[in-house]
Amino acid sequence: MKTIVKAAAFAAAFAMLPFGAHSDAEAGSRVTVGSNLSSPWVLQFKPKKRVATPEALARIRAARQGNRQVRRVSRSTVRATAPRATGSVRRQTALRSSIPTLPDSELMPQIVNYYGEDKPGTIIVNTPERRLYLVMEGGKARRYAIGVGKPGFEWAGVHKVTRKAEWPDWRPPQSMIKRERAKGRELPAFMPGGPENPMGARALYLGSTIYRIHGTNQDWSIGKAVSSGCIRMRNQDVMDLYDRVPRGSKVRVI
Numbered sequence: 001m002k003t004i005v006k007a008a009a010f011a012a013a014f015a016m017l018p019f020g021a022h023s024d025a026e027a028g029s030r031v032t033v034g035s036n037l038s039s040p041w042v043l044q045f046k047p048k049k050r051v052a053t054p055e056a057l058a059r060i061r062a063a064r065q066g067n068r069q070v071r072r073v074s075r076s077t078v079r080a081t082a083p084r085a086t087g088s089v090r091r092q093t094a095l096r097s098s099i100p101t102l103p104d105s106e107l108m109p110q111i112v113n114y115y116g117e118d119k120p121g122t123i124i125v126n127t128p129e130r131r132l133y134l135v136m137e138g139g140k141a142r143r144y145a146i147g148v149g150k151p152g153f154e155w156a157g158v159h160k161v162t163r164k165a166e167w168p169d170w171r172p173p174q175s176m177i178k179r180e181r182a183k184g185r186e187l188p189a190f191m192p193g194g195p196e197n198p199m200g201a202r203a204l205y206l207g208s209t210i211y212r213i214h215g216t217n218q219d220w221s222i223g224k225a226v227s228s229g230c231i232r233m234r235n236q237d238v239m240d241l242y243d244r245v246p247r248g249s250k251v252r253v254i
Contacts, residue, residue, distance in 0.1 A: 107145045107222055109237060114141035118252065123161075123213070123245065125231055125253040127154060130223055132213070132231065134244060144241065147221040147232035155229055159207035161249045164242060167193035168203040173210055176228055201235040202242040206251055213251070214238060 114135055118124060124133040124141075127148045133141040149155065170191040172180075177187050191197050200215020213231040215238040221227070222234055231253075233241065 107234070109240065110143050111136075111140055112143050114139055118250070121245070121249055123241075123249060123251040125213075125251065127156070127254060130225070132233065132241075134241065142244075144233055144237045145222050147216065147223065147227055148225050149227050149229040150225045153227065153229045155211065156253050159209065159251050159253075161204045161245060161247050161251060162207055163205040164245075164247060165193075165203045165205070166242075167197070167201060168199045168212075168214065169193050170197050170199045200233075200238060202238045204238075204242065204245065204251075213241070 112133075114133065116124070116135070118135045120135050120137050122135045124135065125131075125146070125148075126133065130146055130148055132144045132146045134144075135141050170193075171189065172187045177189070180187050193199065195217060198217060199212075200217060203212045203214040205212050211229050211231070213233065215235040216222070216232045217235070218232075219234055221232055
C-alpha cells in the first residue's frame with residue numbers, strides 16, 4: 001500500500017514540471033519549441049529574411065547604374081583592331097558621322113596588332129576610324145588618333161611622302177580663302193611657321209596633292225571630322241611620326 005502511495009505522489013510531482021524539462025539543472029539549457037505545433041518543429045527554425053535598409057538599396061541601385069554605364073561606354077569605344085578597307089565614299093561618310101568624339105584615353109599612341117599585307121614603314125590613314133597606323137615589324141602597328149576631313153572633303157588614295165618640314169609655313173589655297181571669306185572670315189595668304197600656325201610643329205606632304213599630315217594647335221579637333229581634307233595630329237604625335245618616317249614612305253588613305 002505504501003508503495004502505491006509513493007508512486008502516486010511521484011507521478012503528481014512529475015506532472016507539475018514544465019513540458020520538456022526534467023530537472024531544475026536542465027531548465028536553463030532546454031530548447032523551447034514555438035507555439036505553432038501544427039507544423040513540423042524543424043520548419044520553425046528557418047533563418048529570418050533580411051530586410052535591406054534604404055541606404056543599402058541606394059548603393060545597389062547606384063552599382064547597377066554604374067554597370068550599365070560601363071557597358072554603354074565599352075560598346076561605343078572604337079576597338080584596337082587592324083585597319084580595314086571600306087566601301088564607297090558615301091559609306092565612309094556614314095561611318096565617320098556615327099563615331100563619337102574620342103575620349104582622352106584613346107588619344108594616346110598605342111601599339112596594336114596588325115593583320116594586313118602592307119610592309120613595315122607604310123602609313124595607313126583609316127578615315128572612318130579616325131586613326132593613323134604606322135606598320136611595324138612582327139605583325140604590329142603604332143596607332144595614333146587623328147582629325148580628318150569634314151563631310152564633303154573626304155578623299156582616298158595611295159601616295160608617298162614627298163617632303164617633310166619642321167614648323168612649316170602655311171599658304172591656304174585660294175578655294176579655302178574664298179570659302180572662308182563667304183563665311184565672313186578672312187584667311188591670310190601666307191603665315192610663317194610657329195606655335196600660332198595651324199599647320200603645327202611638323203608636316204608630311206603627300207605626293208603632288210594639297211593634302212598633308214600635319215600637327216595642329218587645336219587639340220580639340222583630334223578625333224573629329226573638321227578639316228578641309230588634311231590629316232591632323234597632336235604636335236607631340238606628329239613629331240614622333242616625323243622622326244620614324246623617311247621621305248618616300250608609302251601612305252594609304254582609306
